[in-house]
Amino acid sequence: MPDTPAAPVIVADRPGTFPYGVLAERHPAIVRQVAEGTPYGPDRRRALDALRTDCTEGVITPLPDDAHDHDRWAAWGMHAHAGRSWHDVPWLWSESWFYRQLLQATGYFEPGPWQGVDPFRPAKLAELDAPATDDELAALDALEDLPEDERARALLHGSLWGNRADLGFRMSAEGAEEQAAVPALVADDSDRLWSLLDGSPPGTLCLVADNAGRELVPDLLLIAHLLAHGRVARAQLHVKPHPYYVSDATTADVLDAVRRLTAAKGAAGAYGQGLRAALTDGRLELRAHPFSCAPLPYADMPDDLRADFAAATVTVLKGDLNYRRLVGDRHWPATTPFADVTACFPGPVAALRTLKSEVITGLDPRTETTLDADEGGRWRTGGTHALIQVRT
């Protein structure tokens, strides 16, 4: 990392801090919501109850030797963390471990009736089917008369602000949805992004998705637009291989979103048809790499994933968690150069994110001072502010 000394890794060990609250309050609330959302039988309920206690008071207990992903988690540090409190290992690691344990409790990986059943699906579908989604899709008709570049910018901002649609976040941030977004971005490199996406020549866009539903729909609309207008020739959409961080998008969620679009009238329906065609003829490819659910920063990504990103004209990483994994989940001073902390990422990279955790880099010192003076620390975690940062 050029000239930038590494900052300390975030650990959720201090009561009263944001990361501590995620482990101590958000995770048990998620377990409760999962138990309420699906009529699991007594065995699964017992496992969920046990997890609710374990995730706040327990220690890391390695997966059984015959777990399908035992070796993967061993390589990701499971044995090194064994016996330690969830609060004493890196926060990023603990959170990921929580979702792995939640899927264990619901039987997601076990042969049997609950195998492959997404515990978050009821919440994801409720959001996709909500009347607000109809309104957002109908609003696309009004964009049709705009010049192409203005439409592209509107869709980029739709994708950016779609990141507020994060079910895990809304569960614990009281009134998160109602709090007005602050349209002025804390950092805005969008001109740099458009110069990568100007179609000369049209290359490949990698988009690393975050949440399903009302974030994934605008992500797909953006992809459809870029393909239809020759700004890119191909797109690769990276989703999660299994449910994660409550609303993170999987292949099933992509199919639900495309179905929702194709069933809509007007411009939304046409985008849906375009996406179906692109999936079918291979211009839009899906990826679901295991490392997408890894408890580690992108600096540690395996070679095959690195090769995907290296071949792209630009990789767009959506959301807060991807941002933490991109720059490293560390206590960076906010003015740390974004280019330095992303130097290890292969090829040009863009982060589109609303701010929902304290990790932030690349800020102008004046911006940080003004935000702190106006809001204290709230701007960092409230989901009301957003950024577009690009390293070419």
Ligand SMILES: O=P(O)(O)OC[C@@]1(O)O[C@H](CO)[C@@H](O)[C@@H]1O
């Ligand atoms: O990645 P996303 O969906 O934008 O946000 C994920 C998130 O809700 O989870 C983490 C805390 O659990 C934070 O990084 C962030 O607030």
